[in-house]
Amino acid sequence: MAWQANSDYVIDLLAADLVHGNEQDFIGYGTDTRKNLDGKLFIALEGDQFDAHKFVYQAATQKASGALVGKALDQEQLEKLEKDYPSFALIQCDDSLLGLQKLANAWRKDCGFTVIGITGSNGKTTTKEFLQSILSHKYKTYSSEGSLNNHWGVPFTLLNASPQHEVVIAEMGMNNPGEIHRLCEIAEPDHVCVTFVGRGHLEGLGSIEGVAKEKASIYKYSKETKKVFNLDNPYTKKMYHEFSQRDDVSFASTTDADVSMAVVDSALQSMQIEGKILDLSFAKEVQIYGKHNVTNLMAASGLALLVGMSPYEIVNSFNNLKMAWGRNQVMEIGDHLVVFDGYNANPDSMDAFLSNAADVEVEGNKFLLLGEMLELGESAAAAHEALARAASQANFKAVHFFGPSFKHFEAGLETYKNKESCVLSSTYEESLAKKIQSMLEPKDAIFIKASRGMRLERFMDLLRE
Structure with missing residues (x-):
């Protein structure tokens, strides 16, 4: 069972007010009135082109047990709630997005699962998918759906995981400075990795150096975590020299790293790789297209080591690797x-x-x-x-x-x-x-x-x- 809570718990955690209705139990949460809200807490988020505060009454008609809002509702909605749904728990906090993030952080702590944070200009989603496949051979694992990797997506990932999950993989994206830091505050990852730094998101960060500085935040603001570093990329190699500690893991195409792999033959449906993970040397055919994906596979293997899988277990899990939708x-x-x-x-x-x-x-x-x-x-x-x-x-x-x-x-x-x-x-x-x-x-x-x-x-x- 994913996130669930009592309205009193939400009010205490967020220092919020119950402005309408009665105490309620929430079995899950929702942010879209077009989807099932039965028994859930509707969280009214606001974006540049929409405002879910306009649909709180509609959420009540969809059998939501209550709503979290960041501002007062219009009088028409309040009057309709009082008339038609007198027990609907309307909780008002200072900022509904911040409330979502606080709920996610608290749930992450209550559940106690291991959290892995992955970012990078390229490869973070594929690395996440590879890691999910590898870890699922040994652990109950949950990962973010698609590319839910921003200030909304990371909280969604945490709240959608259950106490039964042992590992949660959170993809962390960004467009502007400071965003990775905030995602680290929300998720408090145990293990982190920057897959690659390249020429992406230049519009918000100005230069590749700006991208590198922002990506490095996942290491800078996760000081107590164990880390995986890419030694093939000059920007992440610099991060290795600045942030690496004794128990961290490195990967590269050369054999002086903890994890190393190289493509020896490739075709449309598969490629043949050779490499080593710690002291285990191996040769393996994997059902992956694209030679660059060996970087993502090394990153995933390094993170799997930190979680607790053996080199043999990791290599054996390669049999089930596959590409996700829209990625090669x-x-x-x-x-x-x-x-x-x-x-x-x-x-x-x-x-x-x-x-x-x-x-x-x-x-x-x-x-x-x-x-x-x-x-x-x-x-x-x-x-x-x-x-x-x-x-x-x-x-x-x-x-x-x-x-x-x-x-x-x-x-x-x-x-x-x-x-x-x-x-x-x-x-x-x-x-x-x-x-x-x-x-x-x-x-x-x-x-x-x-x-x-x-x-x-x-x-x-x-x-x-």
Whole structure:
């Protein structure tokens, strides 16, 4: 059973007031009136484009037992609650988001499960998925769903775990300075790792040095934790020299780290890796696409060591590894091979995607469909032009692009021999997608990658029609 509490407990913890109704027991929580709220505490959150305080009465109609609000409700809602739901527990605190976070932190302490915090410019979600697969062989493990990794998502992850879980894996993302520090205060992780520092979230942090400084917060503000460090990345290697302690774990492609792995052969559906975990040397075939994912596998293995798994147990668990939705998924749709990576994109992950595509042998031709790399700020123009240059030098029959930076992408295709066949647009349009589809012949492969906001999975839906 996930989070549950009594209204008196919530009021005492948050120094809140019961402004309407009676004492209630809450079996779970909810933030969306379109989902099941029966017996739950409805937490009214407020964002830039919505305010759930407007839907408290609707939550009562959905059988919620009460609501946590951060401000007074409008008079109409209050009168309707008094008339129709006199026992509905309306709890008012200073800030409902802060209240959510305090509830999550208290639940984390009450349950006593081990918490793992993972951040990084690339690889944090895949590392989380790999670690979940590895740890589940020995421990009752819960991890955040999808990319619930911000000031809402991390509390959701903690509250959705139950006292029966032994390990909880919390992905920690950020867009602006100070966010990782706050997530560490909420989750109080026992073990932490920065998977990689690269050219992501430059819009909010200004430079890769700014990104590195923010990512390092997970080590700086988790001083009593055990840590895993990537020695292959110059920024995380610097963190190792600044923050590492005796019992921490390192990983790298070289054998002088605690965990080391290298890809010796790769194909679309699998790759052959060799390496060592502490004193155990091994060779293993894993059902993973993308050579860069060996970094994520090393990070997950290092964290599994800290939790308490043996090297043998970790390697044996590799048999069940698989890729999550939207992350280097390989699939056949009709007569076409599709490689889809549509959950995150920045210059470094794009470089890895193009490198992996170059190594793949297919029966037909290769096509490339890319979308905007979001949140790059002032570097967006140069980054998209450089991306186009790299794509034009690879062996693709045609290169296509959707996104606001399409003009800069087009500039990078200046010397591309097949430029006249490229489809370029500021937005995804069905008619243009169909034009791309018409170019594909049986046995052709199309490689698709963009930031999540571009929703390029729509092209796969088109292929399935």
